[in-house]
Amino acid sequence: MGRIPCCEKDNVKRGQWTPEEDNKLSSYIAQHGTRNWRLIPKNAGLQRCGKSCRLRWTNYLRPDLKHGQFSEAEEQTIVKLHSVVGNRWSLIAAQLPGRTDNDVKNHWNTKLKKRLSGMGIDPVTHKPFSHLMAEIATTLAPPQVAHLAEAALGCFKDEMLHLLTKKRIDFQLQQSNAAPGNNTVPYVTSKQEEKDDAVETIKLNLSRAMQEPDMLPLNKPWESSGATSANFAGACSVFPVSVTGFQYGPPSFGNEGGGSPWSQSMCTGSTCTAGEQGRSHEKLKDENGDESEGGKEIKNASSIFNTDCVLWDIPSDDLINPIYREAFNNKE
DNA sequence: AAACATAGCAACCGCGGGGTC
DNA sequence: CGACCCCGCGGTTGCTATGTT
Numbered sequence: 001m002g003r004i005p006c007c008e009k010d011n012v013k014r015g016q017w018t019p020e021e022d023n024k025l026s027s028y029i030a031q032h033g034t035r036n037w038r039l040i041p042k043n044a045g046l047q048r049c050g051k052s053c054r055l056r057w058t059n060y061l062r063p064d065l066k067h068g069q070f071s072e073a074e075e076q077t078i079v080k081l082h083s084v085v086g087n088r089w090s091l092i093a094a095q096l097p098g099r100t101d102n103d104v105k106n107h108w109n110t111k112l113k114k115r116l117s118g119m120g121i122d123p124v125t126h127k128p129f130s131h132l133m134a135e136i137a138t139t140l141a142p143p144q145v146a147h148l149a150e151a152a153l154g155c156f157k158d159e160m161l162h163l164l165t166k167k168r169i170d171f172q173l174q175q176s177n178a179a180p181g182n183n184t185v186p187y188v189t190s191k192q193e194e195k196d197d198a199v200e201t202i203k204l205n206l207s208r209a210m211q212e213p214d215m216l217p218l219n220k221p222w223e224s225s226g227a228t229s230a231n232f233a234g235a236c237s238v239f240p241v242s243v244t245g246f247q248y249g250p251p252s253f254g255n256e257g258g259g260s261p262w263s264q265s266m267c268t269g270s271t272c273t274a275g276e277q278g279r280s281h282e283k284l285k286d287e288n289g290d291e292s293e294g295g296k297e298i299k300n301a302s303s304i305f306n307t308d309c310v311l312w313d314i315p316s317d318d319l320i321n322p323i324y325r326e327a328f329n330n331k332e
Numbered sequence: 333a334a335a336c337a338t339a340g341c342a343a344c345c346g347c348g349g350g351g352t353c
Numbered sequence: 354c355g356a357c358c359c360c361g362c363g364g365t366t367g368c369t370a371t372g373t374t
Contacts, residue, residue, distance in 0.1 A: 014343080015367095017342090026342085037359075038360095050359085051344085051345090052343075054360075054361085059342075060343095071355085089362075090361075092363060101363080106340070110341080171369095308371080
């Protein structure tokens, strides 16, 4: 038994909506409401499928929609909620009046995700990359770690080199070169030399990172100023990821361009597939630490927090990932 | 100035839940 | 209880504008 199509695909128009179509749809809905999307295009004289009409209405034509840029407060709400519920865009959008799930999703994918990456934070888990690397390192025996590092290098090398050679990173590199005890390669000017040196330095630092025992996580693997992060950051000093300078929240979050260039597009790669993003948040822990399927059981924000409170009123501490709290505390 | 790359956004697609018969 | 239908959701695609080489 196959699923029936939502409409006769041969007879429907697709692609961009014209102002005339918008007018027809808006005026029809103003008169008759949004019951039965399948019949709406027919009755409104539109050669569109009902689904397309519904999307156009909910994402664009609805009179209560905001069309401007996202405010910093809205962005912070998105990030906070995403750290709790993952890619449940409708849930997040429900807390942002005038914003649609599509808006939120697009804004996350085009800006917020990259901005977090630029801050050295994994947008999937909302933890610093160094913490994730440390976690992986603790779970694998040395030979496996070595292979993993090799694989990671293979995965990211092109992207890193692209960024290293195309973007302005001399500032960060000069900073790291100026640091005492730093033994990374000096900044070079020839592009080929840059590439060769970058590759060699990546290899050198990765292998050093794998060999240094004290770089393994301590009790607080995500400690933003701990030896773990520092060592990982140091080990990967060719990537200007400032874990020790990790900041989140106002006012630094809105600081465009404050992140490291290498990681600004990290999430465009295979390490951050949409499916993984979704799955990574499938399980949420409740107060007792019991795991439950986060997916379909979460129907609204209050069910997550087991309360009827409006999400705005929840102190950020209750929403925010522990790692952010850690970072906040360290800032104070 | 042209070609290419990237970002941003609108729209589409397929799946699955829930209601109804 | 199962089939059918409608709708919403999340992921993906494709187009356009803008920036870079």
